[in-house]
Amino acid sequence: MSNAALAQTLIRAVDEADSATRLVQAVQQLANARLVETIPTLIATLRYNNPGAAVAAVDGLIAIGKPAVQPLLDLLDGHNYTARAWAIRAMAGIGDARGLDVLMAAAQHDFALSVRRAAARGLGTVHWEELEVEQAKVAQVNVCNVLMGLGQDPEWVVRYAAIAGLQALAQATIETQPALVSTILTHLQQLTNTDPDAGIRSRATRALQVLQTLHGCQSEEQPTVTTVEMNWWLTLEKLYDRKFQERMTLPEGDPRRYQDLAVALTEAVKSL
Structure with missing residues (x-):
């Protein structure tokens, strides 16, 4: 299957998603493809009221890199603040x-x-x-x-x-x-x-x-x-890493995210 054909298949899955969970899954697959043809759809996803899909779209735009920069800059002129905020995150990750x-x-x-x-x-x-x-x-x-x-x-x-x-x-x-x-x-x-x-x-x-x-x-x-201050730094780095890993493996809204975070915070406090 050509890149263009694959892109169209993945875009269609996003368009036809009939639940928040399926939308997140479809956008994740679209993002993982890293195809330039998917940029407009990934950017459109930033406007949806679905943080999980937006996170996946940002990751996809960052992975695509430079070709996504100008479309993102064009988006920044819009009036949708939520989309603008996600676009800025993508721009920060690309580093252009x-x-x-x-x-x-x-x-x-x-x-x-x-x-x-x-x-x-x-x-x-x-x-x-x-x-x-x-x-x-x-x-x-x-x-x-x-x-x-x-x-x-x-x-x-x-x-x-x-x-x-x-x-x-x-x-x-x-x-x-x-x-x-x-x-x-x-x-x-x-x-x-x-x-x-x-x-x-x-x-x-x-x-x-x-x-x-x-x-x-x-x-x-x-x-x-001090030992306490260094523990703070190490704890924060571990929490950021945990947050990233959970974002990659658990769907948006999964209560296990909060359960794991609560355990991590409890252990962090014990170490201080």
Whole structure:
């Protein structure tokens, strides 16, 4: 069967799905095909009131990559906020430099913390090689300023994502922008001392340790992290991994998701 014929078969299954569960399954199969021909249908799915299908569609768009970027950017002009939010998540996952302005605006101003979080993480993993050297340097400074500004975001998950973004940005600019890396290190050092959340302090400390190991620089004051703070960081990483694995294996709304999460949280609290 040709790619075009396969795409049409999978698209038809999405169109003919007669329940929320079947829609999720059909979109997952469509996403797994990774065919350019499926992009319009995957994007249309973002408008449905079905989070499970939207998650599958986002994963499919990310897997397809660059060909999905312009259609996603076109969608951002629409009035459907839910679709816009899912599209931003997809843009963040693809990392195409054409989405820079959209991601910076979303990270700073979107009212949904999940969208700000996704945009912050995405800003750290932009494919800088797609830009001219000088253009990339200017953009990297702008992104750094946005991510550091998110250190004041009231939601800790956004601040956490901003640290991950800063770490990735520093790793991408170690050879080309040492002054920018120094700025990031200074900011991370400040967070280890000032952020009220143990999870944020431990994540900033971890980022400092990774960056200092990579390029052999040391900050003036070495950060310290308590056992409790390090446990927070490890726990959060494990929970994120568990969330991803469950999303891949359990249908949307399955109560076992919440049961497993409750067990994980209980074990996490015991370890502190």
